Amino acid sequence: MSEQEVIEREVIERVWPAPIGLIWELWTTAEGIASWFGPRGFTVEVEEIDLRVGGIFRYTMRATEPKAVAAMEKRGQPASHVIVSTLTEVDPPNKLVYDSPMGPETMTTSVEFSEGPEGVKMVLEIAATKAGMTAGAAMGWKSSLERFAEQLA
Amino acid sequence: MLQALADPRRREIVEILLQEEQLVGDLARRLPIAQSGVSRHLRILKEAGMVESRTEGQRRVYSLRAEPFEKLSEWLAQYRRLWESRLDNFEAELERRTPAPKSTNKDS
16 A cells, blocks of 8 residues: 555545444445445445455445446446445454555545544545556646646636 | 655756746756756656656757546545445434434434
């Protein structure tokens, strides 16, 4: 992970008034994940989740609704595909990080849970990473992107 | 596209082109490399779809193309939407699995 640097990232936060143990279970067991991981129109079947650093998280995502099937076709992708990720951080019930190869880039998904007065706060970060880019270069690239976007606006 | 940017010199060229379009000769003057080297980097960036050129009289002017820059952000934005949809499912599933809250909690 150390030589991978973030190029772009998105962060999503939510708060759930539920026990942290149940949340962790839904995020880290095959049955739990399958119950919610498929976005609208897709089902997910978890073949393997080996909950340790270096462990494999493998699932098949299948478009089931006609609309989802058509959307995948339009993008030139099969209706069903297998995604194999590698866990890089496992700290029950607070933190889970995994890397997924997505074409030439890597997607790093990091989720953290912390208990607070209103419930469990989830912070999810999805980041496009590229091995071999130095931190400075990635930062420069990011700021360049921002400036370029401003110029287009 | 990211492959094309793996080279620090090419990132430098992109940085310069971010400010304004450039002639090859002007780029070569701003960088500690020969014009042939600049041309080679520009060719790679052009093949990656990141820069385009036009001819002005006898000279060739290079500028950045907008599309690939938008694609990278769009790629991640797509994943954000996928996750938003997933997390909505997650919330529904969580509600199914937690004891129903007291009726005073209902506001809908």
